[in-house]
Amino acid sequence: MTFLSTLKAAALSAAMIVSVALPSAHADEQYFPLQSYRVGPYAAGGTGFFGGFIDYLNLINIRDGGVNGVKLTWDECETQYEVERGVECYERQKSHAGAAAWNPLSVGIAYAMIDRIAADKVPLITVNHGRTDSTDGRVFPYVFPLLLNPYSETSGIVNYIASKEGGIDKLKGKKIVVLYHGSPYGKETIPIYELLAQKYGFAVQQIEVPHPGNEQQSQWLTIRRAKPDFVVLRGWGVMNPVALKTAVKVGYPVDHIVGNVWSNSEEDVIPAGDAAKGYTAITTQASGNSYPVVKEIVKTVYGAGKGNLEDKSRIGSVYHNLGIVNGILNVEAIRVAQEKFGHRTLTGDEVRWGFEHLKLDPAKVEALGAKDLFHSINVSWDNHEGEGYVTFQQWDGKKWNVVSDWIAPDWALLRPIIEKSAEAYAAEKGIKLRTADDANAVTTN
């Protein structure tokens, strides 16, 4: 982003903030409050994700005139990925009428919003992240960790390693090291790796890297001594390229490192240079711009001069495509809800109902122009993740290449653990478990 374009963006943001302050909401508009982060340490991911999301919303407006004639609107509030700013943005943006859903793409901000959005009855979307037990819609009616929660991610990675070894039974006797970020996010999957190690008979060693992760010499020397068959990289930000560079430095083969969903972007590998060649990472959405929906965005949105990314070479990058997929899920949830409640501006609770009936099978995904971009989703009132499939991409030094089929995590194994955790949360907070009938009762004004 150049200096002038940044100024232009700042002026536009200011104008949009002013527009938020005004009482607005057309009867035929559905609004997305975006707590984005375009500056600060995580701006690279933020610009990609929110850029993709906005590009898709723009596509729907330009190509279709909105969702069944209901125009999509949004504004951005800068959080710099900081929780207090995220909450401040929430308080500022929530007064805008017709809010469809919140999409902060931040674990910290999402956690801080859970009680607030439950009171306001507007869905909170934490695509590919968030707290795992929010998958349980009985306890968390308004939180949706769509496509992939951290436990499913863990299971997907172990299943992929098993496929590399020739089958799940071949995991017995193998050794896996998990190198995780020293934060609640990084630690969330510790018990699941232990559980899977016990179930499948492999040894697991979990090693913490203190935040931010710009020094990993001792961890990688320990890994070299442990001689694991695979290393799982559960990193974030600068920790990822440093892990790859340090692995090479101590002589560990990079093609035996498997990254998690927040270690899978171009921003994680480009700074590592040649050290990242051969590195593989999990994803719920493939990267690249060959998918019909991405091509259509290029033609329709960027062709009209309304593209959100300044640097067009980032179209089709991991974060951009995640933003597009997130846009598809949000828009389709509105479409589902509109079929029940009418082609008009919906309440947050009606959109929640839409998410709880969001079912996109591979045929529907293809019809949306997203075949092979993502697999499918099947959300229900009590399963807010929606059984997302995962695939794996390998970095060749210039781009990611898909190297696996779509893989299903072991949802049946994980569900009882998720329910137990959610029920404990419900007991602690005095929350009554929701039933299917409760989920069908919708606030319409």
Added chain:
Amino acid sequence: MIADFDYQFFIEVLVGGLLSGVMYSLVAIGFVLIYKTSGVLNFAQGAMLLFAALTFVSLVERGVPFALALVATFAIMVVISIAIERTVLRPLTNKPPITLFMATLGLSYIIEGAAQLIWGTQVHGLDLGIEDVPLEIGGVLISQFDIFAAVVAAGMVVVLSLFFRYTRIGLAFRAVADDQFAALAVGLRLPLIWATVWAAAGLVALVAGLLWGARLGVQFSLSLVVLKALPVLVLGGFDSILGAIAGGLLIGASEKLAEVYIGDYFGGGIESWFAYVVALVFLLIRPSGLFGQKLVERV
């Protein structure tokens, strides 16, 4: 038990820690330069490092030849240093150190923001053309890149030490550090000295930024490497370049050994705070650090 001890691994961790420590020292030297002449802990050093690395890599990516980009970046750092002296330091002459510290804190945010505003938010790879593959010496793996960084740091220490000890302007720096009023009274030009020392700190930021940038990639997190320099300064002394090197080596080695050998007893991931434990212990025993100047005040 001792017979089972893996000495080769121990040496590997120790050497790796020492070499990491040299990288911390590189950042700490920038702090020392400013502190030595103005008594200010320049919190903006990390932001300067980020700005320098981001400017350099952005110029190279726009087709500017490596050497020219290096010179241009240094020139930009000099301009920034002069601007800081004119707009921030000069108006605050003779103000208490805490005021100047707060000014540098504000500066760090301004420089970080300006870096992203001008050059964008994308992360960049930086290839200095130095292999980062391990060399095996006596069964111990040592990073070629880390050896290169150590040589650069050693060279910088030698040059700066000679400069401070044997040049007129170096002596002027020391005079200003001792007593700003007295230095002004004998005709030393304080603004020029401050601008020069900030430019020198800019050069250190450029060198450290390139080496850290080649390690981490050039991205916002570069500014966080200051957190690695702080315990080094406490341990080595805020006004000693030699102390910055010794402090870096001690912190680097102790945090790596602690992580590997006692980390498990604390749940792992201890190296970031263990460095501060070491620094705190030194602070209690020797408040001015290993090589820092002991302050003697007449009451």
